[in-house]
Amino acid sequence: MNTHLIISTSNELLRVAAAHIIYISSDGNYSNLLMSGGEIRMVTFQLGQLEEMINKQLPDMRSMFIRIGRSLIININHIYHINVARQQLLLKDRDNTYTLSASKEALKSLKEFIEKKYEIK
Amino acid sequence: MKSNKYDIQDTEIRVIGESSSSSKRKWGWMILAAVLVIGVIAGIIAFSCAISQEEEGIFERSVRQAIPHPLRGWIHSLDSITDIYVVTKDTTVNDIPMRLYVPLNMTPRLEVGYKCIDDTTHNMLLFQAADVRADNKKIVGAFVLRGKPLSWGLSKKGYCGIIGDQVTIGVADNSPLFEQATEVGGYFFRQYPLVSNGVLVENELKSQSTRRGLCELEGKVVVVETFTPESLHDFSQALVDIGTTNAIYLVGSSAIGWHRTLDGVGVASGQWEPRVFKNVSFIVWSR
Numbered sequence: 001m002n003t004h005l006i007i008s009t010s011n012e013l014l015r016v017a018a019a020h021i022i023y024i025s026s027d028g029n030y031s032n033l034l035m036s037g038g039e040i041r042m043v044t045f046q047l048g049q050l051e052e053m054i055n056k057q058l059p060d061m062r063s064m065f066i067r068i069g070r071s072l073i074i075n076i077n078h079i080y081h082i083n084v085a086r087q088q089l090l091l092k093d094r095d096n097t098y099t100l101s102a103s104k105e106a107l108k109s110l111k112e113f114i115e116k117k118y119e120i121k
Numbered sequence: 122m123k124s125n126k127y128d129i130q131d132t133e134i135r136v137i138g139e140s141s142s143s144s145k146r147k148w149g150w151m152i153l154a155a156v157l158v159i160g161v162i163a164g165i166i167a168f169s170c171a172i173s174q175e176e177e178g179i180f181e182r183s184v185r186q187a188i189p190h191p192l193r194g195w196i197h198s199l200d201s202i203t204d205i206y207v208v209t210k211d212t213t214v215n216d217i218p219m220r221l222y223v224p225l226n227m228t229p230r231l232e233v234g235y236k237c238i239d240d241t242t243h244n245m246l247l248f249q250a251a252d253v254r255a256d257n258k259k260i261v262g263a264f265v266l267r268g269k270p271l272s273w274g275l276s277k278k279g280y281c282g283i284i285g286d287q288v289t290i291g292v293a294d295n296s297p298l299f300e301q302a303t304e305v306g307g308y309f310f311r312q313y314p315l316v317s318n319g320v321l322v323e324n325e326l327k328s329q330s331t332r333r334g335l336c337e338l339e340g341k342v343v344v345v346e347t348f349t350p351e352s353l354h355d356f357s358q359a360l361v362d363i364g365t366t367n368a369i370y371l372v373g374s375s376a377i378g379w380h381r382t383l384d385g386v387g388v389a390s391g392q393w394e395p396r397v398f399k400n401v402s403f404i405v406w407s408r
Contacts, residue, residue: 026215027190028190028192028212042191055137059138063137063138065137066137067129067134067135067137068134069130069131069132070130070131070215071131102131103131103132105133106132106133109133109134110134113134
């Protein structure tokens with residue numbers, strides 16, 4: 001089972017354990033990978049391209065990643081707090097909490113998805 | 122450009138590897154149908170009223186990120202430049218492709234009429250400034266040209282005042298810059314406000330078209346132009362995300378624009394002919 005995402009360009013190769021990815025955010029034509037521990041890596045790929053890489057390279061782990069709107073991909077294993085009214089999403093690793101913002105509609109869908117996935121309701 | 126299988130709206134989520142978003146598709150289609158019906162009705166009403174070139178529609182909320190956009194701080198790299206030229210920067214913000222024009226070390230002014238746009242010797246950068254009313258073809262909102270008031274009114278709360286070489290952009294019902302411009306031979310015009318003190322200003326215009334904005338970005342005046350049709354909300358949000366403090370709209374869609382490249386080549390945008398509005402106005406930076 002492939003557990004690492006490999007992002008390769010003509011000059012560089014980045015190999016990241018999927019479980020260590022907290023979220024990926026769109027940054028114009030580039031994207032930022034935030035990994036557990038707080039390290040941020042900018043890569044020269046758009047978010048849609050990274051989504052495609054995850055889809056193809058991580059067939060057994062891709063379902064842990066959720067695309068939220070046009071600007072975010074998050075790892076659901078790091079979800080800590082969803083506040084729909086405040087449009088706030090907190091992700092957490094061992095040491096840090098990361099604050100993100102998304103539309104109410106997307107956060108409501110995310111909340112419902114988590115509840116359904118873990119059979120909370 | 123946006124029509125591939127990875128397209129997604131800011132109101133949606135999608136588990137990677139699954140073809141559809143987790144939102145309820147049935148409700149999604151019903152809402153989409155309802156929105157289409159409402160959109161068509163709103164379009165007919167807006168067209169028949171012929172009050173504005175813009176029509177009602179829907180807009181979406183943008184995802185805002187906790188991390189700063191990489192353009193933040195970029196503009197300070199231009200601080201050491203002493204030459205006269207227009208720096209352009211192509212970028213993408215929230216999937217909106219756009220170009221930033223930064224006029225450096227040149228003199229700003231307003232002009233009325235088309236004559237000024239043919240002066241390609243001295244002009245470095247120009248864009249249409251104030252709107253022209255559809256009914257009487259007069260300038261919309263207060264306008265001062267070289268100290269002479271040409272138009273009065275407060276239909277739009279965004280303003281730009283030019284006193285000497287200083288361009289001030291803001292949002293207010295009343296601005297002392299109007300009076301000041303009349304006293305010192307300055308310039309003043311009004312437009313839709315987009316960003317005020319770093320906060321997005323909502324506008325009623327909901328249709329999509331090429332957008333242009335006059336922005337105060339980390340102490341510098343910057344013109345931002347989108348390459349794709351965008352809603353005013355999404356455009357304003359993108360300006361906020363790159364760190365704009367204050368911004369007002371410039372005439373969008375097919376309005377005239379022009380800049381001189383570093384190589385001395387003039388690059389025009391918009392529809393230059395026919396030249397039918399004698400009260401068309403421009404903000405011009407020249408050497």
